[in-house]
Amino acid sequence: MTKTLTIMLLAGAMICSAAVAPARADIYRYEDEEGVVHFTDAPTDKRFKVFMRDIKRDKKLRTTFRLANCARDPKEFEPIIDQCALEFGVDRSLVKAVIHAESGYNPNALSPKGASGLMQLMPKTAKDLKVANSFDPKDNIKGGVRYLRFLLDTFKGDVTLALAAYNAGMSRVAQYGGVPPYQETRTYIDRVLSYQKSYQTN
The missing domain is CATH 1.10.530.10 (Lysozyme)
Structure with missing residues (x-):
């Protein structure tokens, strides 16, 4: 497994863990030139794009966005x-x-x-x-x-x-x-x- 992929999987695991708690804010992500994926709920860089919306605030995504079982082996x-x-x-x-x-x-x-x-x-x-x-x-x-x-x-x-x-x-x-x-x-x-x-x- 490459270092890049390991980082991506760990990042996915972190997001999955966060999903257990009630969503309180949009989650943003971007993948850099090395293929490393970054996540945040307070983007400070224009490269960040919405990855998961706060389902309490955006009900239209309640039935369409699936986050469970994020990145897998x-x-x-x-x-x-x-x-x-x-x-x-x-x-x-x-x-x-x-x-x-x-x-x-x-x-x-x-x-x-x-x-x-x-x-x-x-x-x-x-x-x-x-x-x-x-x-x-x-x-x-x-x-x-x-x-x-x-x-x-x-x-x-x-x-x-x-x-x-x-x-x-x-x-x-x-x-x-x-x-x-x-x-x-x-x-x-x-x-x-x-x-x-x-x-x-x-």
Whole structure:
């Protein structure tokens, strides 16, 4: 397990522990250049984004935000990852890297835009992939790996463009004829490729 992943899992455990008590304030997070995730309830940096809202103050998220069982041991998902990677012919280290970057191995992760689960599938994408439950690790990983296979085929095996499309959407990649000029997307690609290399080494 890498140092970065260890820090992420510890951070997730801290948030889970905090969730036992009644929510009193929004929780914010951001992931730095080293892949370390930071959490706070009093952000002092514009890079912090809302991770969990105070459910007493924002009732609309009461039934949609799932925090229980935060980040889990990555080894728990290896059999599913191996099976799906083999089935769809996708490098298992790439699958792990995407999961690491997207959710930090939290099967109940839910983004403000509605992306959910380990591989952060958007509702429409999940529906198109026939994913019955995005919060189910097996369903989510199978759908996510199938989508990665589709993107890799679409971009003739170009992993960078496939990741750009995974993050920003195929239409944006087509619009700019390559990686969109978004810092978020470029950082995402670098992070996933770095994680992939680390998983290959380990």
